[in-house]
Amino acid sequence: MDHSTHHTGTAHGHTAPAGGHGHHGPSEHGGHGKGASWSTAVKATLHCLTGCAIGEILGMVIGTALLWGNVPTMVLAITLAFVFGYSFTLFAVVRAGLSLKAAIKVALAADTVSIAVMELVDNTIIALTPGAMDAHLSDGLFWSALLGGFAVAFVITTPVNKWMIGRGKGHAVVHAYH
Numbered sequence: 371m372d373h374s375t376h377h378t379g380t381a382h383g384h385t386a387p388a389g390g391h392g393h394h395g396p397s398e399h400g401g402h403g404k405g406a407s408w409s410t411a412v413k414a415t416l417h418c419l420t421g422c423a424i425g426e427i428l429g430m431v432i433g434t435a436l437l438w439g440n441v442p443t444m445v446l447a448i449t450l451a452f453v454f455g456y457s458f459t460l461f462a463v464v465r466a467g468l469s470l471k472a473a474i475k476v477a478l479a480a481d482t483v484s485i486a487v488m489e490l491v492d493n494t495i496i497a498l499t500p501g502a503m504d505a506h507l508s509d510g511l512f513w514s515a516l517l518g519g520f521a522v523a524f525v526i527t528t529p530v531n532k533w534m535i536g537r538g539k540g541h542a543v544v545h546a547y548h
Contacts, residue, residue, distance in 0.1 A: 411532030425450030495519035
C-alpha cells in the first residue's frame with residue numbers, strides 16, 4: 371500500500387479535515403510495515419468487538435425470545451454481528467467524506483477478517499459450552515457463555531489485528547479517514 375499520498379492534504383481522493391492532514395503519521399497508529407503497537411491492535415479489536423457484540427447479543431436475544439432453534443438463532447446472531455461490525459466503520463468513513471460505495475469497500479477491507487475470527491471463536495465457545503445452546507435469556511449460563519466467548523474472541527483476535535495492521539491491512543485501511 372502506497373502511503374506517500376497521505377501527506378499531501380488529501381487521503382484517497384477526499385479532502386482532508388481543515389487544519390490537518392488526512393492521515394496520522396505511522397507512529398500514531400503503530401507504524402505501517404514495522405509492526406503495529408499492541409495499543410493500536412487493542413483499540414481496533416475493541417472497535418470490532420463492540421459492533422460484533424451488539425449484533426450477536428441482539429441476534430441471540432431475538433432468536434431465543436422467539437423460541438427459534440439453535441441454527442437459525444446463530445445464523446441471525448452472526449449476520450447481525452457482521453452488519454453492526456461493518457456499520458461502525460461504514461458510518462465513520464462516510465462521515466469523513468467518502469461516498470457510500472467507497473465506504474463499503476473500506477469497511478469490508480477493514481473488518482472482514484477481524485469479524486470473522488471473532489465470530490468463529492465466540493460461536494465455537496458458545497457451541498462447546500455444555501447447555502449454553504439450550505439456555506434461556508434468564509439463565510446465567512446464557513450470559514456467561516456469551517460474554518466468556520467474547521472475552522476469548524478478544525484475546526485471540528487482538529494478535530490477528532496487530533499482524534494485519536502492521537502490514538497495512540485490516541483496520542489500517544481506515545486510518546486515512548480518522
